[in-house]
Amino acid sequence: MSKKKVKLVNKKGLRSDKRRLEELRPISIEVGTLDKADGSAYIEWGGNKILVAVYGPRELHPRHLAMSDRALLRCRYHMAPFSVDERKSPAPSRREIELSKVTREALEPATFTELYPRTVIDVFIEILQADGGTRCAGITAASVALADAGVPMRDLVAACAAGKIENKIALDLNDVEDKIGEADLPIAILPQSGEISLMQMDGKLTAEEFQEAFKMASEGCMKVYEIQKDALKKKYATISTELEEIEPEEKEDEAE
Ligand code: ADP
Numbered sequence: 001m002s003k004k005k006v007k008l009v010n011k012k013g014l015r016s017d018k019r020r021l022e023e024l025r026p027i028s029i030e031v032g033t034l035d036k037a038d039g040s041a042y043i044e045w046g047g048n049k050i051l052v053a054v055y056g057p058r059e060l061h062p063r064h065l066a067m068s069d070r071a072l073l074r075c076r077y078h079m080a081p082f083s084v085d086e087r088k089s090p091a092p093s094r095r096e097i098e099l100s101k102v103t104r105e106a107l108e109p110a111t112f113t114e115l116y117p118r119t120v121i122d123v124f125i126e127i128l129q130a131d132g133g134t135r136c137a138g139i140t141a142a143s144v145a146l147a148d149a150g151v152p153m154r155d156l157v158a159a160c161a162a163g164k165i166e167n168k169i170a171l172d173l174n175d176v177e178d179k180i181g182e183a184d185l186p187i188a189i190l191p192q193s194g195e196i197s198l199m200q201m202d203g204k205l206t207a208e209e210f211q212e213a214f215k216m217a218s219e220g221c222m223k224v225y226e227i228q229k230d231a232l233k234k235k236y237a238t239i240s241t242e243l244e245e246i247e248p249e250e251k252e253d254e255a256e
Contacts (some may be wrong), residue, residue, distance in 0.1 A: 006180055008165040015177070021170045024160070024220055029141060031148050039149025041231070043141035046174055047131025052141045053124045055147040056085075057116035071116035075104040077138055079127040084231060099135050106139045106159065106198035108186040112152040132175035134162050136186050139198065144228050148235070154205035156228050157197060160220030162213040164205060169212045171220050185213045191225040201205035 009015055019025070027243060034040035037053035054095055060066050077099040081088050103125065113121070123146065125138040136159035141156040163173040163184040171178065175224030178184055183203030 001038060006176065008177055008180060009168055009170075015165070015170065017174060021168055022216060022219075024172045024223055025082075025174065027117070027137075027224065027227050029144055030225060031144055031231050031235040037145075037149070039145045039147070039151070041141040041145040041148060043137050043144075045133065045137040045140075046172070047129060048134055048137045049129040050134065050137050050141055051128060052138070052145040053126075054121065054142070054145045054151070055124075056121035056149070057119035057151070058122075060118065060120035065120075066118040069117055070113040071113060071119045071121050073104050073108050073113055073121050073123065075100050075107065075123040075142070077103055077124065077125045077127070077135070079134075083130045099138070100196055102135065102200065103139055103142065107142060107146065107157055109195060109197045110143060110153050110155050110157045110190050111146060112154065112165045115152055121146070121149075130175070132173055132178040133161055133186070135159070135198075135200075136188070139188050140224055140228060144231060147232055155190040155192045156225060157188050158191055158225040158228060158248045159186065159198060160188035160217050160222040160224050162217035162220065164203065164209060164213065169209060169216060171216050183209075183213070185210070185217055187214070187217045187221065189218060189221040191222060 013021060027045045030042045032040055033042040034053050037055060039054035041052045043050050057071050060072060065072055077096050079088050081090050100215050123142050125142055127134050139157055139159040147153055147156060160172060161184055162169060162171050163181050165181040173181055173184055181207045185201050187196060188198035
């Protein structure tokens with residue numbers, strides 16, 4: 001693909017997918033998609049489709065990895081071979097190893113791992129379809145899946161990127177924008193404390209552009225946070241309504 005032929009921002013300031021520069025792609029999160037996992041979440045973020053399963057805290061194998069003061073948060077970011085148009089090799093790539101590491105580092109400050117010494121909390125992130133920004137979408141879904149697993153957490157972790165396309169700062173780059181654009185700045189935030197648990201940068205930004213992109217990405221994270229909370233409320237509000245419906249019968253049984 002020639003860099004010059006693809007127009008990323010038109011005269012009206014709209015992007016190739018008709019978004020404004022400060023607009024997120026549509027995001028939906030489903031909580032508890034997998035019955036067998038302790039916690040799970042499925043996220044669709046623009047063209048990204050990602051499934052996350054969480055198991056644990058549970059016994060750790062191999063045992064020599066155990067830590068006496070906390071649980072090991074073991075994250076695996078994996079792209080399915082069919083997740084991109086050119087078949088991706090099933091072997092773990094350097095990129096997947098890096099993204100597994102930064103995902104762990106992004107989630108760890110939010111997780112009370114110190115409550116479960118010598119155990120492991122496994123987080124499996126499966127990229128079923130990739131369209132740019134999978135690390136942010138994966139971290140966002142993984143923190144919801146950890147909450148669904150009942151792992152005690154200080155906060156959720158909301159992630160979002162901003163970048164630079166055709167000399168303009170833009171929120172949440174898609175695959176084409178990520179590949180042709182000039183820079184990408186993915187961040188993850190613990191929204192209640194404002195702590196930043198992930199910040200990476202690809203490409204070049206001036207100090208002013210960095211400030212603008214950082215502000216835009218932070219605001220994006222706060223929108224993502226609302227979607228995460230809504231997804232959790234949707235599942236757990238339904239469960240509590242079901243429990244309320246069961247309760248009157250139980251009370252009758254008790255009276256008998
Ligand atoms: P992120 O997905 O977090 O933006 P990158 O910037 O490394 O991470 O990747 C950008 C996008 O490039 C991915 O979301 C995906 O759409 C695409 N991509 C990544 N790896 C491959 C690959 N092996 N083959 C084809 N496309 C890929």
